[in-house]
Amino acid sequence: MSDAKARAYAARLHKVLDYIESHLDELLTVEQLSQVAHFSKFHFHRQFAEYTGSSVFRYIQRLRLKQASYRLAFEHSTKIVDIALGAGFENPESFSRAFKNLFDQSPSEFRRHPDWESWHACYRLKLPERKQTMQVDIVDFKMTRIATMEHRGPVEWLNETVGQFIAWRKASGLSPKQSSRTFGIAYDNPDTTEPDKFRFDICGEVSTDVPADPSGVVTKLIPAGRCARVRHLGSHSSLGESVIYPLYREWLPHSGEELRDFPIFFHYLNLIPETAEHELVTDVYLPLK
Template identity: 25%
Template sequence: MEEYKKRIVTAIRYIDDHLDAELSLQKIAEVGAYSPFHFHRIFRLVTGETVQQYINRKRMERSAFYLALRKPLSLKDIYLQFGFSSHSTFTKNFKKHYGHSPSAFRKSAPENFHQIRLQESRNGQADTVFSTYLCHIENLINWTEMNLKIKVTELPEMNLAAVMSLGIAHVESSYTLLTDWAKENNLFPRENIKMVSVYHDSFKVTPPDKVRIHACMLLDKKLEKQESEIFAETIGAGKFIVGSGEVTLDDFEKSWVSLFLWMKENGYSVRKAFPFEICHTNFKEHPEGKMTVDFCIPVD
């Protein structure tokens, strides 16, 4: 099973990196070192979706993200980038997935994008609802000023050892696997160790049980080869909004929401890279369950 997971991880990373290209089952299976027939069955066993269902969902989610946060792109720019042949085809698929047309989604997104969530409707289909604010904007801004120190800064390239987690419920076990590997390689425990969570999906448009999160550890140098489920990941150098503070696990969503609001209010736009968290301390070692965290958003 470990070898299966290793190959599936490779295939998923390939899909996510090539959503704007033609993705055939033959090519993806080849990347995963399987025959198409066996790959299709194993992929579904591991992810709970067929290959095409996964590709379609990811393209819809990436389109939603671009509609909300990459305003200079036209609808045509977006639907052509993700393989839709026409405006009508894109609109039909988007509305089926989210319950809103792309234009309506984009129009509502500036104020409400951070609140979008998928809910099960009575007939079992996933609908998008623009929920009420988790708290009033004024209270959120006050919380931010009291709990996060925000700055815009250049961060260097980071070399990571990573384990893929499909679904928020599996993040803890991914970190357990990562730390066990680090102990075997005399990398853990050590002073100033930093654990990093890289979000390859957004909770804004992806259900929690399907969000892809990489549980990572910052390394002094690049990991040379994939070892079982441990693989190398690199965060490129660049400009980031960094919100730093001492928070509990329950504060994470509030921290991300407030940081994206701050980004919009200050005229920054997210660039094509993944947001991440750097955890400097362990909440299990704090009497109040707090940890020191940097929340990082890549911006232009």
Template identity: 30%
Template sequence: MSHRLDQAFERALAYLDQHLNEPVDFNMLANIAQLPQSHFEALFYALYHISIEAYVELLKSLEAAHLLGFGKQVPFATIAAKLAYRNQQHFIESFTRSIGQSPESFQQAPDWGNFFAKQQPLKSFQTEVNQQDEQSYSVEIVSFAAQTLAVMEHHGDPSLLPQTIARFIEWRRQHGLSPMGSQTFNLFYSTSESAAKAQYRIDIGVSLANETLTSLEPVALESSQIKLKSIPQGRCAMIRLSGEQAVNDSGLGAAIDYLYRNWLNLNDVSLRNFPLFVQRDVIADKMTEEQQAKSLAGSPQLLIFLPIV
């Protein structure tokens, strides 16, 4: 990790360690790290291979294990309140998931061997970060022209994304926004790996020409759950994927990780506060709805844009 990013995340991690009894505030963490909030979660995951939520959950569970192991009479409700769990049941579920033993079982007969094994991800935290990927990509610096989009937002479980895509395809068809004549974009506010299911966010969008924009009525947009957004003009680091790399979600994820973990470190550039976005290849009008949904989820050619200063 570059010295700049190393220091940035050291500040954020130190804050997390010292404030386990408070709800996680992503805006606060991004400000402490002096990194754009729109990239913080994805950058954290790319560097550490663990989401912020999972990291905090593990830290809390390890702290709770100490309280349970050495305080046989400590009520679960007291621990839940001390470590800012939503309630006692939330604490029980989180602890069991992280430690592999229920709080009651751990309090009665703690499996210390398993407990210390659970700390390994934290011990190897920095080691894993410094490992370099074998895969490398050709990265171009491009100037992206401002683009107006009509987008449908997906906020929630990633497994429900195909349903959002299907609704968006139908809206495009109704308004004559052929994939042959309009560009398809995805705006990644988080990734399926970096965010909890309920917090996953992505926009499915289509470019709009000026004449198309004027013909779309605001009421029709609102009733269709469509919003108008813009990608601002500016410099971007771009990776072009094609073939198998573009078809598989793992190919897209690996390229995004490379931009955040490898390229960003090597070039020591600053990120703009606009999320990473993807431009997808042309989708044939004659494809079935199912084929189009699959194509939008992983088309044969992708352009990945990371906004930089």
């Protein structure tokens, strides 16, 4: 297959993956998806499996269970039966069976004590990269005071810290997500840092310093200064390949810019679980001199 044909073939399958992500709450059939890709429905199963390493059914179910797992972990007031129905299952029993088969925890067990390390292992899928067009803008970021919960340890357990920060945010009322910006500060690259040394701050904008709190939330500042800003659309798990590596490897060497002594950080314009992964919007800021 020539390079041009291979790119066209990949584009058709990427179109299917995009379609699945944006229609997870609808009935999805092989016939329907094969038409999206303009493939014969008789061969679509095999083509999809060879490209993604998963059958169509299992791929769709994994995405639906992923969305459901976020709701279980971060929406404690939502009933499991409602999460099951929202994930496209006919009843809580079939949802519970599928959930336990994938994560080795029942939905109620996951809600109480999520095993995020095993959860991450389920989603280490070697899917072909879907590149986004990267537009870099130079902006002046204003100094921002933030309430910060420091994550220190394996990236697989970052969601545990996220859950703790959400609980603090709700209990304290000091940084309501409806009216306060949410940030993440990445001190280390999880691909090159020893797991126990990985550092990441989860932050919410505040107007005054945070009082001493047993949860460990502290006050920090994101300093004012020039930044390269890129808007990323979609799952946070693709930020590295879609934005961060291209910024450092491709854009920075040709930009004539130099880095400031502050780590790359993220402004999350919307959040899981109320936002589907494919609809997430994240502004990535690279501090410059």
